[in-house]
Amino acid sequence: MPKKRLMSGMRPTGKLHIGHYLGALGNWKKLQDEYDCFYSIVDWHALTTGYRQTEEIPDNIREMLLDWLSCGINPDKSTIYVQSHIPQIAELHLLLSMIVPTAWLERVPTYKDQLQELLKQRMAQKVHIPDKEGSDSTLIDQADFLNKSGEYIQQHSLREEAAKRSEMEYLATYGFLGYPLLQTADILAVKGEVVPVGQDQLPHLELAREIVRRFHFIFKKNLFPEPESLLSEAPFVPGIDGRKMSKSYSNGIFISDPPEEIQKKVKQTITDPQKIHKGDPGRPEICNIFFYHRFFSPEPLVSETEKNCKNGSLGCVECKKNLSNSLISKLAPIREARETLSKDPNRITKILKDGAEKARITAQKTLTEAKRSMRLLPL
Numbered sequence: 001m002p003k004k005r006l007m008s009g010m011r012p013t014g015k016l017h018i019g020h021y022l023g024a025l026g027n028w029k030k031l032q033d034e035y036d037c038f039y040s041i042v043d044w045h046a047l048t049t050g051y052r053q054t055e056e057i058p059d060n061i062r063e064m065l066l067d068w069l070s071c072g073i074n075p076d077k078s079t080i081y082v083q084s085h086i087p088q089i090a091e092l093h094l095l096l097s098m099i100v101p102t103a104w105l106e107r108v109p110t111y112k113d114q115l116q117e118l119l120k121q122r123m124a125q126k127v128h129i130p131d132k133e134g135s136d137s138t139l140i141d142q143a144d145f146l147n148k149s150g151e152y153i154q155q156h157s158l159r160e161e162a163a164k165r166s167e168m169e170y171l172a173t174y175g176f177l178g179y180p181l182l183q184t185a186d187i188l189a190v191k192g193e194v195v196p197v198g199q200d201q202l203p204h205l206e207l208a209r210e211i212v213r214r215f216h217f218i219f220k221k222n223l224f225p226e227p228e229s230l231l232s233e234a235p236f237v238p239g240i241d242g243r244k245m246s247k248s249y250s251n252g253i254f255i256s257d258p259p260e261e262i263q264k265k266v267k268q269t270i271t272d273p274q275k276i277h278k279g280d281p282g283r284p285e286i287c288n289i290f291f292y293h294r295f296f297s298p299e300p301l302v303s304e305t306e307k308n309c310k311n312g313s314l315g316c317v318e319c320k321k322n323l324s325n326s327l328i329s330k331l332a333p334i335r336e337a338r339e340t341l342s343k344d345p346n347r348i349t350k351i352l353k354d355g356a357e358k359a360r361i362t363a364q365k366t367l368t369e370a371k372r373s374m375r376l377l378p379l
């Protein structure tokens, strides 16, 4: 029996952290044996929210690809490609856009939430405040600017409101509204049957299925499989400050971090606040360090850590040293593979070229079928 077609994508945000490894990548690696996998670096999706920072995209694509490959995403097993190398996806997106009611897109829960969230992030960025005299300027947080410097704000309240509103409009683009439709085009272009995603993406998959049914209903032809989500059991991975590990919080341990960096970050990691001295009993169940132990340390170290933290005999300094060692040795083969690959730019170029060729052939076939169904090509 032929393998089922699987499709998934990641926005090129640069180097991946161990949260990505535990959440998506490790899973993607395993799925390669069971499915015919298409893995895409979705650079157009990065544009939907980050069109003002395009200079970072080429590096981000490269760094992410290096992480994928070094973590075991294998170009001999899977088709690996950059979304924008496959223009057929854009054409399919356009065709689908003709039949998708805008209300379907506006009601996607991520849409409004994300607009708000992005506005919040943008507000956390630094802004230059010109001094009263005009020549110099001070660098402060946009949010501080808006909340705390009351005097300044009062004087400039109108300007502030205008700035806030224009940021909002800036994000409320046509492309951003179409984000989940573009994702649908990604999946349908290669006739993905199974899509491994996190919980937050379920509404996008539901929308994709609705679009498939609408296409079939309107054009009287069953062309696409209704893609099913494959929920990856993505654990909540805390960052070194205890908040969710995320690039925007700068609290990540990266897959490519060298040993000294790992040691430094582990030292900074927040542990149980009630365990102050060695001898104090700790609560591994709430400790970030113990969370990482569970995934990266071998037995019996994990159970010994749990026991000795609880009874107080293990201090945080030693416990962190043990964790650093585990992390360093678990990530060592990945880091080495990454280094070897990064010295071979021709290999990277070739992998993306071959991947794009394969994906283009598949997507072109789908596109031709879609155009026939729509009578844009003769039957």
Ligand code: TRP
Pocket: 007, 008, 009, 010, 011, 042, 045, 182, 183, 186, 187, 195, 196, 197, 201
């Ligand atoms: N929207 C997905 C995310 O943010 C990324 C994505 C784009 C995707 N296209 C896709 C995921 C197609 C699965 C299939 O995680």
